[in-house]
Amino acid sequence: DAQEGQKFDAQKQEALETVFSFVPALVLKSALLLEIPDIIARHGGNASLSVHQIASCLPTDKPHLDYLSRILRYLSTKGVFIQSQVADELQYSLTDTAKLFFVKEKNPCSLVPVALMQTHEVLMARWNHLHESVLEGCNPFEKAHGKNLYACCKDDPYLNIIVNDRMTSNTLTKIDQIVHFYDGFRELKSIVDVGGGKGTALGGIVKAYPHIHGINFDLPHVIATAPLIPGIEHVGGSMFDSIPSANAVFIKNVLVDWDDESCMKLLQNCHKALPENGKVIIVEETTADPMEQSELLNVIMIARVNALRMRSEQELRWLLQSSSFSILKIVRLRSMMIIEATKLNAM
Numbered sequence: 001d002a003q004e005g006q007k008f009d010a011q012k013q014e015a016l017e018t019v020f021s022f023v024p025a026l027v028l029k030s031a032l033l034l035e036i037p038d039i040i041a042r043h044g045g046n047a048s049l050s051v052h053q054i055a056s057c058l059p060t061d062k063p064h065l066d067y068l069s070r071i072l073r074y075l076s077t078k079g080v081f082i083q084s085q086v087a088d089e090l091q092y093s094l095t096d097t098a099k100l101f102f103v104k105e106k107n108p109c110s111l112v113p114v115a116l117m118q119t120h121e122v123l124m125a126r127w128n129h130l131h132e133s134v135l136e137g138c139n140p141f142e143k144a145h146g147k148n149l150y151a152c153c154k155d156d157p158y159l160n161i162i163v164n165d166r167m168t169s170n171t172l173t174k175i176d177q178i179v180h181f182y183d184g185f186r187e188l189k190s191i192v193d194v195g196g197g198k199g200t201a202l203g204g205i206v207k208a209y210p211h212i213h214g215i216n217f218d219l220p221h222v223i224a225t226a227p228l229i230p231g232i233e234h235v236g237g238s239m240f241d242s243i244p245s246a247n248a249v250f251i252k253n254v255l256v257d258w259d260d261e262s263c264m265k266l267l268q269n270c271h272k273a274l275p276e277n278g279k280v281i282i283v284e285e286t287t288a289d290p291m292e293q294s295e296l297l298n299v300i301m302i303a304r305v306n307a308l309r310m311r312s313e314q315e316l317r318w319l320l321q322s323s324s325f326s327i328l329k330i331v332r333l334r335s336m337m338i339i340e341a342t343k344l345n346a347m
Contacts, residue, residue: 028075035104037094037099038104045099051069072090076092113166122149122156125144126143129143133302140302154219168200174336176204177333178204178336184279184340185205186209189212189213190246191214191246192214192243192245192249193250194254194266198226199234201250202232215235216229218236219237220236223236242272243269243272243273245275246278247275249274250280253283264319267280274343276345281339284336284337285310320339
């Protein structure tokens with residue numbers, strides 16, 4: 001009957017929305033690659049532009065206005081743009097959410113690097129192997145590519161840039177908090193940031209404490225793209241081979257990507273690089289409350305690009321003690337934990 005038919009149609013629509021749930025992220029990606037949010041933002045915070053005005057700012061002489069219009073209309077249903085009728089044409093402005101997170105220029109809160117990294121074809125490929133993680137217990141990313149993300153970045157300069165931009169974005173949102181709430185940098189003369197990417201975190205530290213000599217240490221292909229920063233020396237190498245010497249070693253969001261054996265190898269190399277009473281400063285996210293952790297995050301963790309291991313405070317203590325470090329101080333912030341530990345002479 002009619003009621004059953006309506007129920008069937010509604011269920012089918014719900015099912016199709018699930019099937020096509022990949023579309024919003026990829027349409028958003030297209031808008032970000034075209035820099036549409038930035039185009040609108042450059043005309044002022046509350047600017048409203050027509051399709052023709054937006055098209056005139058694109059890097060092409062022959063933009064397809066119909067396709068552009070479809071993208072704008074669709075993203076207006078997803079909270080990215082506000083569509084309005086002005087005279088005889090549609091115009092588009094940015095929602096408050098888009099202003100905060102989808103404008104890239106001069107915006108430390110921007111999620112553009114996150115969106116472009118997560119929708120890059122190399123990272124998207126892992127989702128095609130999620131079922132194999134159930135059957136084999138494998139890492140979907142490594143199943144897709146036969147190597148981890150860092151090895152992929154070494155072979156793909158564009159991917160390397162995208163991933164480094166993502167790491168920089170993550171650091172920009174946190175380094176001010178770290179410098180404000182943790183005062184252990186004050187007494188240092190030198191510090192090496194292991195896995196420091198482009199040197200963003202170290203730049204924030206040295207800016208706050210100009211007397212410190214900073215050493216930004218990362219893989220050679222990462223260091224190759226790092227900009228010149230006053231007070232910072234860029235050094236390429238592998239943290240599993242050796243680490244440059246300094247008064248302290250700064251390790252931010254690195255241990256989470258490695259298993260216990262690899263972390264202990266890294267910490268042992270830190271121990272060798274440090275002088276007597278030298279210290280490690282570790283910044284990590286810790287295990288979330290299972291009741292607060294979303295089911296989306298749970299699935300994302302399966303498809304993590306590396307061997308994700310979010311550790312509790314107790315597990316981090318064990319790692320440090322097993323590597324001959326003694327914890328001096330723990331600073332707990334809303335989204336992260338800062339652990340200061342000093343080197344013990346015996347190892």
